[in-house]
Amino acid sequence: MDNLRRLDLNLLVTLDVLLSEHNVTRAARKLNFSQPSVSVHLAKLRDIFGDPLLLPGPRGMKPTARAEALREPLRQALEALGRAVSPSHPFEPSKADQTWRIAATDYGESTILLPALAGLRAAAPGTRLAVVEMIPARIAKQAELGEIDLAFHTSEGSPSGMRRRTLFAERYVLAGRAGHPRLGRRPTLKQFCALEHVLISPDGGGFHGVTDTALARVGLARRVTLSVPHFLFMVSVLHSTDLVAMLPARLVRGNPALKAVEPPVEVPGYEMAMLWNERSHRDPAHQWLREQIQKSVLEDGVRSTISTRTRL
The missing domain is CATH 3.40.190.10 (Periplasmic binding protein-like II)
Incomplete structure (x- = not known):
């Protein structure tokens, strides 16, 4: 309670911003305070909590363990206080x-x-x-x-x-260009593995996905000849080549340039x-x-x- 009596709202607001910015200059700018004022606040906070709170680091200031423990409770307390003192208005x-x-x-x-x-x-x-x-x-x-x-x-x-x-x-379907010669009907597993596939690799460069994991369970592998990071480019590739892909069904529906069939292997959706x-x-x-x-x-x-x- 003694520490609570020594605190004021401005000190708590300053601490919240410092824990977000990890930099006195940026915190001062965000608070519209002078840098010396923020430094004075930080000195008072260190005295009240008996902890340095923020220490010099290679990229600004690094919070101490005590400061990290304060971060979320302090944020929640300030937000609760803000809701308490602000009138509630319906959104228009x-x-x-x-x-x-x-x-x-x-x-x-x-x-x-x-x-x-x-x-x-x-x-x-x-x-x-x-x-x-x-x-x-x-x-x-x-x-x-x-x-x-x-x-x-x-x-x-x-x-x-x-x-x-x-x-x-979402679920996966096997997709290729409209009129693709191998997608007139659902392919067999052997036909599926023989097709040339394009695969999405969000991190770039990967050639293994959930389909390959499902095939490996039954001792099979497909031919992945292209790996791309974005669905938009993948769809363009399918439009202009005979490559196929396991695509989320929502990306295929309503696109007359693409043909989709059920794959011969069960691949979990998401x-x-x-x-x-x-x-x-x-x-x-x-x-x-x-x-x-x-x-x-x-x-x-x-x-x-x-x-x-x-x-x-």
């Missing part, structure tokens, strides 16, 4: 001017963002949307620091500690999820954005089902 999309930042791969852009874009623009024309490269190892930290609002990632392998909502389940940090979970604008994306995904799935039944 037609008057909003937010800039949302979303981390996604080209697959997430095509299957989640593209179907949602028209609805977002119509409902909230004053907002902006920035799509940034999705780097799985960084999304938890980016969301914690407020650098991104949402990320789209497979449920398996999603960072722990993030809020998550499953958007849809779930796509929307991820966000606890810090924005209760924000009305953020809640609205998440609901709009969820709604768009559901509507897109219904349209796809109706279209498939019509063709059948």
Whole structure:
């Protein structure tokens, strides 16, 4: 209690920013304080906590163990205090001017963002949307620091500690160009392995994927002749060559230039999820954005089902 009596809100806010920036100059700029003022705050905090909190390091300042332990409780306490002293207003999309930042791969852009874009623009024309490269190892930290609002990632392998909502389940189909001479019907396993395949390798240069793992279980291997990092380029390759690929079904549907058949080997699919940090979970604008994306995904799935039944 003695330490609590010696603290004031400005010191706690300064500490929160210092733990985020790891740099006195950047923290001062973010707080709109002078650098000496931030240094004075840091000296007081060190005295109150009996710990140096931040030590000089090769890339700015490095938090001590005590500082790391303070980081999340302090962030949650300040956010709770902010909610307590701020009046709650309903989000009005037609008057909003937010800039949302979303981390996604080209697959997430095509299957989640593209179907949602028209609805977002119509409902909230004053907002902006920035799509940034999705780097799985960084999304938890980016969301914690407020650098991104949402990320789209497979449920398996999603960072722990993030809020998550499953958007849809995806499966794989064997795809090639329309009129491909070997895709008139479902190929046998032997025919499948003899085809020349292109494979997605997000990290670059890999020639082994989930399909190869499934084939290895039955003592078989396919011919992977091309490895690419992006789905968009893969689709272009399929359009213009006789290469084939195991593609997520959502990337094939509605594309008259591609032909898809069921593969002769069972390859496990995956779930796509929307991820966000606890810090924005209760924000009305953020809640609205998440609901709009969820709604768009559901509507897109219904349209796809109706279209498939019509063709059948």
